[in-house]
Amino acid sequence: MHVTSIDRYDIEPGTLTEWTLLPTAKTIKSDIPPSYNQRFHLDTARAHGFGRSVWMAGSLDLPGTLDRSAVRRTFEIFIRRHDALWTGFDVRPTRIERLIVPPDAVALRESDPVHFDDPVSLRAHLCTKFTVECDPLTFPAFLFATVERPTSSTVIAAFDHTIVDGLSLVIALRELRQIYELITSTPAKDDAQIGRALGDPGSFMAYCEAEAGDPPAEDGDPRIRAWSRFYEHCGGTAPRFPLDLGVEPGRPARQASDVRRLLDGPGAALLEEQCLRAGGTMFTGVLSAIGTALRREGGPLHLPLQFPLHTRHDHRWKDSIGWLTATAPIVVPVAAHGSFESTLTGTHASFRSALTLKGLSMEQVRRGVGEGYRRSRTDLFMVSYIDYRKVTCPDELRAMNAHHISNVTVCDDAQFWVSRTEDGVSLRSRYPDTATAHSAIARFLDQLASVFTEVIRNDIMTPAPAYS
Known part of the structure; x- marks a missing residue:
């Protein structure tokens, strides 16, 4: 795909x-x-x-x-x-x-x-x-x-x-x-x-x-407390991309986009091997690499973002056409004085914790957090990951020359779609079409490619100095 x-x-x-x-x-x-x-x-x-x-x-x-x-x-x-x-x-x-x-x-x-x-x-x-x-x-x-x-x-x-x-x-x-x-x-x-x-x-x-029939979350629901802590970490709103994109919150600019292959098939296999060996997964490895790359560009040691999850757990909706997703919160803890393996360990633990929030609709979350959340921007900082080899037969998608095509609209934050196929790992980026954003995203993507290369070569799986 x-x-x-x-x-x-x-x-x-x-x-x-x-x-x-x-x-x-x-x-x-x-x-x-x-x-x-x-x-x-x-x-x-x-x-x-x-x-x-x-x-x-x-x-x-x-x-x-x-x-x-x-x-x-x-x-x-x-x-x-x-x-x-x-x-x-x-x-x-x-x-x-x-x-x-x-x-x-x-x-x-x-x-x-x-x-x-x-x-x-x-x-x-x-x-x-x-x-x-x-x-x-x-x-x-x-x-x-x-x-x-x-x-x-x-x-x-x-x-x-x-x-x-x-x-x-x-x-x-x-x-x-x-x-x-x-x-x-x-x-x-x-x-x-x-x-x-x-x-x-x-x-x-x-x-x-x-x-629509879901009841409000019960008082004291630990899943609501987790969302509330996450929004508090983000300043009472959704997470934002940590680098300056040259737009004011809530004032979207025309969208720019970038589509590139980050790893070929063998490179993706090597990255996954390193991630599994360190106790993580391909997805948590990608998130760890994103956190590390952004830290090198002045980003935070604790990077909050959201990621989508499908809500097709009931077999009735497995093959339905519709919008059946929720999002989950995660904080990527970049190991300032440790290794990429340390970052991956923390990220994977955060990911496992995020999965415990399943079962809540976003409507229940919004009701539950109440005044703890305010919408300040049109978009939010999000990273999506789909392994199309597991969604359907990869040979079928290849035979169809299947494409997922998105519009170019407006935005006031950055969002990223990571996809894996037999051909490797690709990334589609969506961000404001400003000179500031183009420069920031280009630097970030270059750093991300470097991090992937270093992980594959095992250059940053051992302790490394902190980035200031």
């Missing part, structure tokens, strides 16, 4: 067709409220008229000539399977209501084909189109696109973040390919046969309803 942003998406040009939902029935109101993540996202979109389309897209390649009738049917079956795609929101100044289109009313509108001769103009068109169509304050907030060529085609599914998370994109790409292959196989399958072959995806609306 290639994790990238739209300005860096490597797509071969061809003939583009867009497929959008055309409701044939009126929407109806639902009593099911938005999830915490959805409400947070919609509140942000309502407050900031600019840069509000935080869409995510997945793409895959299909060999041969595209069967346009089959791909239309593929999209329609996929939409009917996932209730997150039937719903939108009526967002008013004082309320947010969920709207639903009955699944049997799903129909698609096909645009006139447009040929593109170069990837730059195609990327620019897709960015503009996805930003307009995947607006969280409109319905539908998703669309599909196909790019046809003589010997292959690319299928792209783009969604606003209210509809999907990162794992949803993997599920979507896998299902779209399976449905298309089932339709075009001999003998062709009817919709019921396809549904049975794929299995029940579960209901994201049921997930939202269950989350």
Whole structure:
């Protein structure tokens, strides 16, 4: 799975067709409220008229000539399977209501084909189109696109973040390919046969309803106390990237992005070997390296950040399309006078402690900490890690030429997505497009690469002098 942003998406040009939902029935109101993540996202979109389309897209390649009738049917079956795609929101100044289109009313509108001769103009068109169509304050907030060529085609599914998370994109790409292959196989399958072959995806609306029914955390809940201590460590707000990015909190600037491979396959294997030998994991090793690199640039000895966790623990939502994540707090304790191994030991202990906070929704956390948290910025300092070798069959993702594509919007903090595949470890960075931020992030990424090299060579697994 290639994790990238739209300005860096490597797509071969061809003939583009867009497929959008055309409701044939009126929407109806639902009593099911938005999830915490959805409400947070919609509140942000309502407050900031600019840069509000935080869409995510997945793409895959299909060999041969595209069967346009089959791909239309593929999209329609996929939409009917996932209730997150039937719903939108009526967002008013004082309320947010969920709207639903009955699944049997799903129909698609096909645009006139447009040929593109170069990837730059195609990327620019897709960015503009996805930003307009995947607006969280409109319905539908998703669309599909196909790019046809003589010997292959690319299928792209783009969604606003209210509809999907990162794992949803993997599920979507896998299902779209399976449905298309089932339709075009001999003998062709009817919709019921396809549904049975794929299995029940579960209901994201049921997930939202269950989350809304969560009771407030009990007084004295140790998990709330842990969150309160974390926010206190961060000054009563979310964690922030410790280097100056040249923006005022709450005043987002246009986003810049960086996508790079940090380690090749053998290098990633060596890093993991060192981390496991020291009693950690690949993820806690990456966090330790980030803390060490930032310390070398003047960052703190105790680095607070948040990391996402999926909430698909109930088997009902294992294959659901939706936003099923929470975040957990962690403090990376950089060993000033010790070794990287010492930093990793402390980080891994902090990570294990963070995992004990599972079971609390972010709504319960916000209620529980009360005045101990205030929102001071649009974004927060976050590091995400996905090992795509464990999410699905890596050969399947490679065969599909699968991509996770994100929009370029606005931000007032730095966020990082670390992904591991058979090809190694890659990093997508999101940060403000200011001269100060470009300089700070470039220095940090250079230091991070150096730390990885030193760990692999075992140069900093022994005590080293402190950095001032």
